[in-house]
Amino acid sequence: MSAHVATSTAAQDPVTGGVATPAGFRSTRLPDVKLLMWVFLASDCMFFGSLIGTYLAYHNRSIVGPFPADVLDIPLTTVSSFVLLMSSFLMVLALHALRNNDIPKFRLWTLGVAVFGSIFLGFQVYEFVHFVNAGLSIHQNLFGTTFFILTGTHGIHVTVGVLWLLSILVASYRRPTSSKDAVYLEIAGLYWHFVDIVWIVIFTVVYLVEFV
Amino acid sequence: MTTKQHSHGSVGNYILVALILGVITYFEFAIVEYPQAWLGQTWTLVLLAVLSIIKFVMVVMFFMHLKGDDRLYSGFFSSGMILAVLSFLAMIAMFILPRSMSYADAPMVQAEAAGVVPGEAADHGAGIDEATRGLIETDGRSRSAAAIADSPSPADRSLSVAAPQAANDASSYQVDTSAPAAADAAASDSQVAAEDAAEAAAAADEAAAQDEAGGAAAAEAPAPAAAAESAAVAWDEAQGLQVFTANCSACHQATGAGIPGAFPPLADHLGAVHEAGGREQLIRTLLFGLQGQIQVDGMSYNGFMPGWAQLDDASIANTLNHVIVNLGSGAPAGFTPYTAADVAAHRGDGLTPADVHALRAELALD
Numbered sequence: 227m228s229a230h231v232a233t234s235t236a237a238q239d240p241v242t243g244g245v246a247t248p249a250g251f252r253s254t255r256l257p258d259v260k261l262l263m264w265v266f267l268a269s270d271c272m273f274f275g276s277l278i279g280t281y282l283a284y285h286n287r288s289i290v291g292p293f294p295a296d297v298l299d300i301p302l303t304t305v306s307s308f309v310l311l312m313s314s315f316l317m318v319l320a321l322h323a324l325r326n327n328d329i330p331k332f333r334l335w336t337l338g339v340a341v342f343g344s345i346f347l348g349f350q351v352y353e354f355v356h357f358v359n360a361g362l363s364i365h366q367n368l369f370g371t372t373f374f375i376l377t378g379t380h381g382i383h384v385t386v387g388v389l390w391l392l393s394i395l396v397a398s399y400r401r402p403t404s405s406k407d408a409v410y411l412e413i414a415g416l417y418w419h420f421v422d423i424v425w426i427v428i429f430t431v432v433y434l435v436e437f438v
Numbered sequence: 439m440t441t442k443q444h445s446h447g448s449v450g451n452y453i454l455v456a457l458i459l460g461v462i463t464y465f466e467f468a469i470v471e472y473p474q475a476w477l478g479q480t481w482t483l484v485l486l487a488v489l490s491i492i493k494f495v496m497v498v499m500f501f502m503h504l505k506g507d508d509r510l511y512s513g514f515f516s517s518g519m520i521l522a523v524l525s526f527l528a529m530i531a532m533f534i535l536p537r538s539m540s541y542a543d544a545p546m547v548q549a550e551a552a553g554v555v556p557g558e559a560a561d562h563g564a565g566i567d568e569a570t571r572g573l574i575e576t577d578g579r580s581r582s583a584a585a586i587a588d589s590p591s592p593a594d595r596s597l598s599v600a601a602p603q604a605a606n607d608a609s610s611y612q613v614d615t616s617a618p619a620a621a622d623a624a625a626s627d628s629q630v631a632a633e634d635a636a637e638a639a640a641a642a643d644e645a646a647a648q649d650e651a652g653g654a655a656a657a658e659a660p661a662p663a664a665a666a667e668s669a670a671v672a673w674d675e676a677q678g679l680q681v682f683t684a685n686c687s688a689c690h691q692a693t694g695a696g697i698p699g700a701f702p703p704l705a706d707h708l709g710a711v712h713e714a715g716g717r718e719q720l721i722r723t724l725l726f727g728l729q730g731q732i733q734v735d736g737m738s739y740n741g742f743m744p745g746w747a748q749l750d751d752a753s754i755a756n757t758l759n760h761v762i763v764n765l766g767s768g769a770p771a772g773f774t775p776y777t778a779a780d781v782a783a784h785r786g787d788g789l790t791p792a793d794v795h796a797l798r799a800e801l802a803l804d
Binding site for chain 2: 260267270272289308317426438
């Protein structure tokens, strides 16, 4: 079945404009794009692993304030974490709807994911502005540098995800879209969920543990 | 990925997973906001880690559908995860282990107490034997010729002046303020002071008191510093070394030699600044930092040093004394050790690192 899926979706593909792959042999019997996405996510794991490692290596080594406990806000970040988790939930609903050829719901949930992602980004922008007003710039101390690099990189990932989902949404109005295109929403979803699990780790390591 | 393929899960399952994820997030919040005394810190951390891993795995399994999907995906992703954990651990090891080896207070203070030359003991490779150190310092293949020429040689790193070395054993050290020509004599004589530091210090205090009373009783004191006609200023040498090691040596190196091109040298340079009328400037630099381009020993530095106002007055004074007196070729003639009161007088100056840089330009050093 997998082989069948790989060849048929790759041959005609209205969402992304058609990757011209011959409907022929795939040694992996898997959709190339999806495999590629998993490989990318594996590499992104290492990227975030190093950033989180750097954050922890410099943790408690700031000489001047503000220190993490001075500025981090657990209730606020809990809400934004919850929003991001729920956006992942909407993401699976969108994919489920597209697989069932339920295009209106697919559009609704995809828009919902983009909106929730934007809300998360709004929280992050608010947080960053608040931190800078509290005196924590990226040059202020080691905490500022490692914190902004880590959460900023994550924020850029979320931004890319929002733009990606919006582009899929726009494309669904410009071209006929059906369950055959699900693999392209699926890889966007994989990326989105990955950004979510990175935040699960950041939320615990950077925010929660600070106050234990 | 047809509509019939429902190993991917149903809406009901998704709702259940989302509900569990939300509840776990609330629990995490509650654990941190309302700490449970019976749980203890360690178990709270363990619980938070477990909850985080459960969320992580649930999203990967059910939202990313890795459970039940082709194993090639899981293979790629888990190898990425393993490499991520390894690079994470490597990062931690790279940063934490060398620090604990070279900058931990205890081994260094012990080395100092044992009479090891500070420049060697406090150097990066506290745990490295001499042969390895020799290899590191002489192996030119990994460093450019210029870098080698710029680096301080092993000989430069050890202190050549006897006085500070001997006085390391003493809790305080007196500097002759009025008879600079006698510095060499004081250096050798301070061995005596070191043998009986407490008495020497007491004698110096006594001498100072008598000076204030108008008597020229200094000559009666056994310690060489007390032989000076004016009052000698005692400072806490151990504190100077400790504060410098903990806060300054990471950039400026334990010897104060700095890193050419990156962190300016302090040894001898601070003495030069002091000579150029920069006594106050050094206090301001420590309190408020320094930002901008400077020239030291013909090399340009364009960096940023943070202010250290969080250190107390005595720590700053003794750190300056440590650098000027105990590093490089020692204090310039006529140097009076800083006191906490000197530092306190500048606490309220309210300068920025850039202001300090502007004031530095007035000294016409560069």
